[in-house]
Amino acid sequence: MNIDRQTVEHYAKLANLAFSKEETERMTHDFGNILNYVAKISELDLSDVEATTHVFENRPLVRPDETAEGIGAKAALANAPDTEAGHFLVPKMIKVR
């Protein structure tokens, strides 16, 4: 499988990652090797096989509809890089014309 820089850049963008030029070079090389390795599973005929999404069937989990104490706003905000008036603060996301 041939992986080029454009492919790496495309998937990096989807994953909210950005690479320097050197990183992209290295990642293109490694990513190609890894994909060639994992593509080994295509040797198998899997047409009649069910996919495993859960290794065992659990009973549906239900609980009484009761309120419980949470950690509270103060603790929830304690690790945030930026806050204001009890909210998480982020850079402006709406463009004003």
Add this chain to the structure above:
Amino acid sequence: MTGTTVKDMLTALAGGETSEALVQAHLKQIRERDEAVGAFLTVDEDGALQQARDIDRKRAAGEPLGSLAGIPVAVKDNINVTGLKTTCGSKILADFVSPYDATVIQRLREADAVIVGKTNMDEFAMGSSTEYSALKKTVNPVNPDYVPGGSSGGSTAAVRADMVPLALGSSTGGSIRQPASFCGVVGMKPTYGRVSRYGLTAYGSSLDQIGPIARDVDGAARLLQAVAGHDDRDTTSAYDEAPDLITDLEKDPGPIKVGVIDEFMGDGLDDEVRAAFQTALDRLTAAGAEVVHCSFPHTEYAIPAYYLVATAEASANLARFDGVRYSHRSTEARNLKEMYTHSRSEGFGPEVKRRILLGTYCLSSGYYEGFYLNAQKVRTKIINDFQTAFAEVDVLLSPTCPTTAFKFGEKTDDPVSMYLSDIYTVMANLAGVPALSLPVGADSKGLPIGAQLITPRFTEARLFQLACHTEKLVGE
């Protein structure tokens, strides 16, 4: 007071020794050894001593005590402990202080264990040598030129260097058994669903399990006993009653059929590891076990399937680290999208980026069926291979790893060679079955060799009993 088993420590505590003295002795060992070993990212001296004194007070007052009363425990740094950092070995979480306890931590507190600190790991548990920690280098206490294994390398090194008798690790593909094997301690991955994942930072959610690390099988059984069992806060937590692992632990296991996986015994297995494994197997045979050869025809597809499943799940799980609610935030960004991208790119290390990229790729339109879905089908094949084997045998026995510990830098240039370090451990995670690694010898360089026992789902009591039996025979 350090360097003995948990059983002996419990006896000493029941006989009048204080937990404060026991914890002090271990903190002293950490101060003396950890500068060289680098197992801990956080040591909570004051908190540990406070917990120890509280337990001593309870004991003096005749109050009921938990099963691990006064015993020091270390915790891998991807498990949340209130008031302590949970860094996951990553720059992106370098300053994150947890506001809550994971379920396993709540249960350790109910068992009156003493939490002494948090241990180093490969970033977000992605690695097999702890070299991918962005925060610290951990060496193998047996020989500092060699890696401790990973990703729970800090936990296994801490136990090996007598800095704690017990530690929690987590396993997605072999991250408890492989470093346990490299460091010469016992490490165990429970059945998927046996231990609550609530408060464990998710990597590959359908594979992750928290498990115990100890100097001996008994210690590991006691630690698992304390943390296992259903939890309403984890929807994948099994309803099965957690088994009693201690009562019948040392009982004669009766007739045993041991399965040897033929595919594990071929090329790539180091001669000295093979010899030590064979000796352990011979001891079991001499004690009456019957050996059956088992075939796992999908062995060579296990690591590829594992990397597809784990990275796909990781790419979703790690999306939450975007610099909004917690984690590093870049100061270079001019808008929200740039803030996400810069924060993640500055905060994650290269292996984490590689895996997020692979996961994103194999979940994307056009590749999903060929990669992710087919990997889940390979998983079904491997589960069937286990079912076929367990129809014949009680337990599967194999080397834990193809080699002993490798040197620093030996595998970091070639991601695939690092992945292959997990070749014998990864199938138990894919199938959700319990597995345990215990020391069975050392190579000519003195590096530990481990053997792995695997049993069917939810048969931990039998697994520990057979491991205890094997431990005794190997020690003779």
